[in-house]
Every structure is written in C-alpha cells, then in structure tokens.
Amino acid sequence: MRAKDQLGLDGEAAASVHLERAGMRIIDRRWRCAHGELDIVAVDGDTIVFVEVKTRRGLAYGHPFEAITPAKVRRLRLLATLWLAATGRRGPLRMDAVGIIAPRAGAWRVEHLRGIS
Amino acid sequence: MSGFGRAECVALRGLEGVGVQIEVHASSGLPVVHIVGLPGPAVQQARHRTWSAIARMGLTAPSGRVVINLTPASLPKAGTHFDLAMAIAVLRASGVVPPDDEATALLGELGLDGRLRPVAGTLPLARAAAEAGMTRLVVPTASADEASLVAGLRVLGAPSLAHAAALLGAELEPEPVEPVLADPVPARAHAALDLADVVGNRDAVDALEVAAAGAHHLMMVGPPGAGKTMLAMRLPGILPPLTQVQALDVASLRSLSGEPAAPTLDLLPPFEHPHHSATAVSLIGGGSGAIRPGAAARATHGVLFLDEAPEFPRTVLDMLRQPLESGTITVHRAAGAASFPARFQLLLAANPCPCGQFGSGDCTCAPQQRRRYFGRLSGPLLDRVDLQVRVDRVVPGVDGERHRRTTADAASRVTEARARAAHRLHGTEWTAMGHVPGPWLRRSLPLDRALLAPLERALETGSLTMRGLDRTVRVAWTMADLDAVASPSLTHIGRALALRKGIPA
Numbered sequence: 001m002r003a004k005d006q007l008g009l010d011g012e013a014a015a016s017v018h019l020e021r022a023g024m025r026i027i028d029r030r031w032r033c034a035h036g037e038l039d040i041v042a043v044d045g046d047t048i049v050f051v052e053v054k055t056r057r058g059l060a061y062g063h064p065f066e067a068i069t070p071a072k073v074r075r076l077r078l079l080a081t082l083w084l085a086a087t088g089r090r091g092p093l094r095m096d097a098v099g100i101i102a103p104r105a106g107a108w109r110v111e112h113l114r115g116i117s
Numbered sequence: 118m119s120g121f122g123r124a125e126c127v128a129l130r131g132l133e134g135v136g137v138q139i140e141v142h143a144s145s146g147l148p149v150v151h152i153v154g155l156p157g158p159a160v161q162q163a164r165h166r167t168w169s170a171i172a173r174m175g176l177t178a179p180s181g182r183v184v185i186n187l188t189p190a191s192l193p194k195a196g197t198h199f200d201l202a203m204a205i206a207v208l209r210a211s212g213v214v215p216p217d218d219e220a221t222a223l224l225g226e227l228g229l230d231g232r233l234r235p236v237a238g239t240l241p242l243a244r245a246a247a248e249a250g251m252t253r254l255v256v257p258t259a260s261a262d263e264a265s266l267v268a269g270l271r272v273l274g275a276p277s278l279a280h281a282a283a284l285l286g287a288e289l290e291p292e293p294v295e296p297v298l299a300d301p302v303p304a305r306a307h308a309a310l311d312l313a314d315v316v317g318n319r320d321a322v323d324a325l326e327v328a329a330a331g332a333h334h335l336m337m338v339g340p341p342g343a344g345k346t347m348l349a350m351r352l353p354g355i356l357p358p359l360t361q362v363q364a365l366d367v368a369s370l371r372s373l374s375g376e377p378a379a380p381t382l383d384l385l386p387p388f389e390h391p392h393h394s395a396t397a398v399s400l401i402g403g404g405s406g407a408i409r410p411g412a413a414a415r416a417t418h419g420v421l422f423l424d425e426a427p428e429f430p431r432t433v434l435d436m437l438r439q440p441l442e443s444g445t446i447t448v449h450r451a452a453g454a455a456s457f458p459a460r461f462q463l464l465l466a467a468n469p470c471p472c473g474q475f476g477s478g479d480c481t482c483a484p485q486q487r488r489r490y491f492g493r494l495s496g497p498l499l500d501r502v503d504l505q506v507r508v509d510r511v512v513p514g515v516d517g518e519r520h521r522r523t524t525a526d527a528a529s530r531v532t533e534a535r536a537r538a539a540h541r542l543h544g545t546e547w548t549a550m551g552h553v554p555g556p557w558l559r560r561s562l563p564l565d566r567a568l569l570a571p572l573e574r575a576l577e578t579g580s581l582t583m584r585g586l587d588r589t590v591r592v593a594w595t596m597a598d599l600d601a602v603a604s605p606s607l608t609h610i611g612r613a614l615a616l617r618k619g620i621p622a
Contacts, residue, residue, distance in 0.1 A: 063180065065147050065148050065181075066148045068147050070149075073147070097147060113145060113147065113181075116146060116147050
C-alpha cells in the first residue's frame with residue numbers, strides 16, 4: 001500500500017474516533033460504488049451524516065478543507081443518494097467535512113465542519 | 118468562528134463619485150471567497166491579489182467561508198482601486214485591524230507581494246471621497262501627492278498593505294519596502310510655444326486673439342503649410358489660466374484617462390488634437406467596464422483642435438453637437454451612464470478644397486468636389502463657429518521687420534477683454550461673449566442703427582444669414598473688449614465682417 005493511501009486510512013480512523021466522541025454513531029465506512037467512495041456514514045440523533053475526510057501531513061499545500069472543492073461536494077451528494085437507494089434508509093441528511101493535519105512528529109489536529117453544502 | 122469587517126471606498130460614474138462600503142463576513146465552512154455586489158472582472162480577481170498579499174505580508178486572513186459585499190450592491194463596480202479597501206475589510210474580519218474610528222476611504226491596487234500600486238483616476242476618486250464625507254484617505258505612496266490636491270482630506274500614503282494596516286491601528290511592525298513609483302509626467306507639447314514664432318498671417322493672429330478673448334469657436338481655412346497647426350497650438354498659451362476648480366477638473370479627467378498625474382495643478386488650458394481617423398468613442402468617451410473620457414471631455418476648459426476637420430467622419434463630427442450645446446457629455450453603456458464636463462473651445466482647421474490649392478494656386482478640384490468637401494462639416498456644427506478665417510502661405514519678406522506679438526502681450530490683452538466681458542455679463546449664466554445666444558444679444562445689448570447698416574446690407578444681398586449676423590455681432594463685441602472700448606464701432610463691425618470673407622463655404 002502506498003504511503004498516501006495509508007495516511008488516508010489512518011485519517012479516517014482518527015475521524016471516526018473524533019465523531020464518536022462527539023456523540024455520533026458510525027454506521028458505514030468506505031462504502032464503494034461505480035461512482036466513487038463514501039469515507040464515513042454516521043448517525044447524529046436521527047440525522048444521517050455523510051462525512052468527507054481529508055488528511056494532510058502539513059499546510060504546505062494548503063489547508064485540507066481547501067481540497068474539498070464544489071465539484072467534490074456535488075459528488076458527495078450524488079454518492080449519498082446512491083447510498084440511500086442501496087440501503088433503503090430514510091431520514092434528515094447532512095454533509096460534514098473532517099480535516100486532519102497529521103504531522104510526522106507531534107499531535108494531530110482534527111477539525112470538524114458541520115453542514116458543508 | 119465568525120467575523121465581520123467593513124471599509125470605505127468610492128466608485129466613479131464619469132467624474133461623479135459614489136461612496137462604496139465594503140462588508141466582509143467570515144464564517145465557518147469550507148474555504149471559499151464570494152464577492153457580491155456586481156463586481157466587474159477586475160474586482161472578481163481582487164480575491165487572488167488580496168489573499169496573496171495578506172499571506173506575503175505575514176498577516177492572517179479568515180480561514181473559512183468569506184463573503185465580501187460591495188454596497189450599494191446594485192451599482193456595477195469596475196477597476197482595481199477596491200483592492201486595498203477589500204483587503205483591510207478582510208483583515209478587520211479576522212481581527213488583525215481594529216474597526217475604524219474615523220471616516221477613512223481606502224484606495225489602491227495590490228500586488229501579489231503586498232505592495233500598493235497607484236491607480237488611474239486617483240484624483241477624481243479622492244474628490245469623490247471628500248464629497249462623500251470622508252475625512253481621511255489612505256492611498257499608495259505614489260498617489261499621495263495627487264490625492265493631496267483635494268482640499269479637506271487628510272491623505273496618508275502607504276507603500277504596502279502592512280503599512281496601511283499599521284496606519285489603521287493594527288499592532289504590527291511593517292517591514293520597509295520599496296514603494297511602487299508612478300510613471301513620469303510627460304511634458305505638454307504646447308506649453309512652451311510662443312505666438313512670436315508665427316511669421317505673417319496678421320489676420321489669423323488677430324482672429325486667434327479674438328477667439329481667446331471671447332471664447333469663440335474658430336475655423337481656419339488655408340492651403341497646407343500655411344501654419345494653421347502652428348497657430349492652433351499657440352491658443353492655450355493666450356487663454357486665461359485655469360481657475361483652481363477648472364484645473365482640478367482637467368487633472369481629474371487626465372487621471373481618469375490613466376495619464377500620470379503632476380504633483381502640482383497644471384493651470385495651462387488643455388489642448389486635445391485627435392487625428393481625423395478618430396472614432397466616436399475616442400472623441401466622446403466610452404469603453405467596456407469603466408467608462409473613460411474621450412478627447413472632447415479631456416479638452417474641457419481648453420481647446421479641442423480638429424485638424425483636417427472635413428476629413429472626420431460626419432457622424433463623429435455631429436457627436437460634438439451635444440457638448441457644444443450643453444457643455445457636458447453623457448455616455449450610455451451597459452455598465453450605466455457617465456457624465457463628463459465638456460465645455461471646450463472648438464478649433465477647426467481645413468484645407469480650402471481636397472487638393473488644398475483653391476484660392477492660392479492651381480486647384481485641380483471640380484467645383485462639385487469642393488462643395489462636397491465642406492458639406493461634411495454639417496450646418497449645425499458650423500453654426501456654432503463664430504469665427505472663420507482664411508490663413509494663407511507666407512510670402513517671403515512679409516512681416517520681416519515688424520514687431521511680432523508675443524504670447525505674453527496677447528495673453529494680457531485677452532485677460533483684460535475677458536474681464537470687461539465678464540463685467541458686462543454679470544448676473545447672467547455666461548462669462549464670455551462667445552457663449553451668449555443671439556436673441557439675448559439682440560434684446561439686451563442692442564446696437565445703433567448706423568452700426569447695423571452694413572450688416573443689413575449683407576443680409577439683403579444674401580452674403581450673410583441671420584445666424585451669421587448674430588455671430589458677426591458677437592465677434593464685434595469681443596473686438597471692442599480687446600480695444601477696451603464700451604461698445605463696438607463701425608470699424609469693429611467691418612473687421613468682424615472681413616474675417617468671414619475668403620471662406621468658400
């Protein structure tokens with residue numbers, strides 16, 4: 001496995017921990033279909049939350065959130081509807097973003113944005 | 118996380134300014150910058166200049182979603198002078214710069230390195246800021262002198278965004294930077310020309326002096342090489358110097374055209390000489406985005422010289438009728454309407470015929486060609502030209518020894534004549550005889566029957582029209598002013614009539 005993919009997995013794991021601490025329950029991870037992949041699907045109360053996770057080693061290439069472009073948000077929405085169709089679940093929906101700055105040395109920083117679109 | 122910041126700027130519609138307030142709201146969300154309030158392309162791109170400049174200066178921009186609103190939101194905004202105000206409003210939203218405690222307008226373009234660059238139109242923008250009630254103005258260092266020409270504004274020059282932020286109360290020590298300099302001011306070509314250089318052509322010099330004294334529009338007709346252009350370029354020198362307000366208008370219009378500004382006000386009346394290939398837009402003003410003044414507006418309070426006037430397209434010439442009538446030009450564009458002052462003195466030069474030799478040599482033109490040539494100068498335009506004078510080539514030996522009039526002599530005579538005219542016209546809306554309409558002239562300044570006799574004879578024989586009569590009388594009054602007498606004599610009438618002779622049209 002390449003280093004960047006491993007970093008992504010580590011980031012998703014860290015994001016899951018962060019979300020659970022915030023009182024959310026993870027119901028799906030790395031759900032794939034022909035159109036792409038959902039990082040995390042969680043439930044916050046009765047709201048279904050689709051979470052995009054972006055992890056970076058540092059700020060040299062900009063903040064992780066800057067990589068979540070309007071096009072990515074649009075795709076996240078498409079994947080959400082596909083996930084709903086595949087699982088048959090219904091309920092209020094929300095899109096969140098988790099940005100993780102993961103330096104090689106030192107503490108990781110996790111930022112959580114609720115309702116990005 | 119949520120932040121709010123404001124800063125003041127101005128937008129221009131022609132020479133008139135509108136106060137523009139810039140609001141910035143920073144909130145949590147994915148990083149994105151929205152600019153709203155009808156920003157033009159240059160204002161849209163300001164986001165990149167602003168964010169780069171803030172980063173290069175080591176300052177902090179808000180991290181999340183940022184909305185920048187330019188109010189009034191319905192007014193289209195064009196130009197790069199909003200950069201500084203946008204950047205400062207952004208820095209207020211992120212808490213770097215404290216809110217303003219004084220009405221301060223901010224003007225200037227940002228470079229990616231954070232240095233401030235001068236913008237076109239600084240002078241009219243500064244004027245507009247003062248009119249909008251601002252007491253303090255921050256501009257790029259290079260524009261500080263220009264902006265200081267406006268009274269009632271405390272002008273602060275800043276070389277970079279960090280310096281501007283520090284001036285506005287941010288707690289930081291800006292690093293010294295090399296300020297971006299303005300372009301050097303070009304010398305005005307007609308500034309040092311003296312009337313004494315003109316050899317011969319006494320009539321034409323007289324006519325030029327009369328034109329200056331009465332603000333009469335003048336047409337010179339003569340063969341190529343007779344010295345029409347030479348004479349024309351010496352008119353601004355004998356006109357009365359501009360008043361402070363007029364000079365500010367002229368400098369503002371130059372500034373709007375993107376010309377580098379002089380550190381002091383230029384009191385010499387402007388001289389614009391568009392080429393006859395000029396388009397309507399170049400003469401009247403226009404352009405996409407910000408509406409720029411044309412040659413007619415830049416000639417305001419000065420001289421608009423059309424050399425080879427019949428070669429101008431007729432549609433272009435007729436564009437001049439509105440400004441000649443009202444003294445202003447209104448340009449309508451998709452971005453809105455803009456008004457410019459355009460009270461200029463029109464100076465036309467023409468050859469007597471297409472080949473140029475009619476009346477002085479071997480003309481090869483058919484009569485029909487000659488008629489068509491002058492027909493391009495439409496009646497309504499020529500109607501407003503009081504003085505039409507023939508300029509001939511100088512024959513060797515003429516005028517060799519006689520005393521030639523200098524610009525200084527002529528200018529002092531013109532100033533005195535203008536004072537007499539202004540005294541006579543006191544209480545009216547006009548200041549020079551050339552502006553007075555015919556009916557008012559006939560009613561309020563009636564002439565003796567004996568003086569009118571030669572004019573009525575000319576009217577009967579058809580060599581003078583009723584409008585032509587008014588023009589001749591106006592010119593006679595100005596001649597009387599130049600001779601420092603109370604009203605025109607028969608000599609003045611005769612000379613005014615003589616000046617109109619020798620014109621084929």
